[in-house]
Amino acid sequence: MFLLLQRSYMWGATDLLRMRVTPAEGYCRFEAEAVGLMLLIREDPSVGDQWWRVASEEEGRAFFKVTQPKLKERLRGVNLASAHDHGSAAAQHVRVLSAVSGLSFSETHARLNYQEVREDDHFNYYLAVLSFLSVQVYVFRVLTDAFPEVTDPIWPQRVQVFINDVARLWDLLEKHFPSRCKAMRERTEREKSQSRPSVSS
Numbered sequence: 001m002f003l004l005l006q007r008s009y010m011w012g013a014t015d016l017l018r019m020r021v022t023p024a025e026g027y028c029r030f031e032a033e034a035v036g037l038m039l040l041i042r043e044d045p046s047v048g049d050q051w052w053r054v055a056s057e058e059e060g061r062a063f064f065k066v067t068q069p070k071l072k073e074r075l076r077g078v079n080l081a082s083a084h085d086h087g088s089a090a091a092q093h094v095r096v097l098s099a100v101s102g103l104s105f106s107e108t109h110a111r112l113n114y115q116e117v118r119e120d121d122h123f124n125y126y127l128a129v130l131s132f133l134s135v136q137v138y139v140f141r142v143l144t145d146a147f148p149e150v151t152d153p154i155w156p157q158r159v160q161v162f163i164n165d166v167a168r169l170w171d172l173l174e175k176h177f178p179s180r181c182k183a184m185r186e187r188t189e190r191e192k193s194q195s196r197p198s199v200s201s
Contacts, residue, residue: 001041001051005034005139012132019115021128022102026091028135032084035139036071038146039078078142083135123177127184130173133166 012027041048047067054060075081089095102113117125140159174181 029087032080
């Protein structure tokens with residue numbers, strides 16, 4: 001499972017280098033699920049046995065049905081629920097969200113580009129890259145809980161270096177696109193406020 005997690009990161013990073021945003025978002029979903037399952041297995045090793053024995057679509061659906069509620073709960077606790085849900089919606093279902101990054105229109109036709117970067121606007125691509133790297137921050141942090149027996153001091157040191165590098169990249173995005181970043185934060189706050197349950201007087 002750890003190797004599947006590693007491969008998902010490598011494939012996602014490779015797709016971003018090819019300017020393919022949507023597949024990278026899908027790999028974040030795989031990473032989040034792998035982390036969630038690792039945490040469940042840490043709590044109950046029998047989950048790992050069940051996962052290993054899944055050999056058919058029917059068994060896979062049954063395993064998914066049993067583990068999904070607890071997995072979602074664990075992901076909310078480690079800030080990976082959004083990566084899981086967004087990656088699923090954007091990259092693993094046929095929805096408009098899957099096309100937004102590469103869709104363009106002209107007077108005669110619509111086109112869905114293979115590379116999801118607009119020549120006249122790089123902000124959304126940079127934002128996607130930083131969002132992908134931020135998911136890795138949460139993944140790295142939670143791996144310590146999934147593998148507490150790993151006590152090599154170089155691990156937390158390198159994780160902290162990575163976290164600092166990602167923070168500096170966010171600062172650069174803010175520096176070069178201040179108005180876009182401000183609008184993004186305001187939109188995020190509005191969405192959060194709309195999702196909060198109202199308190200009746």
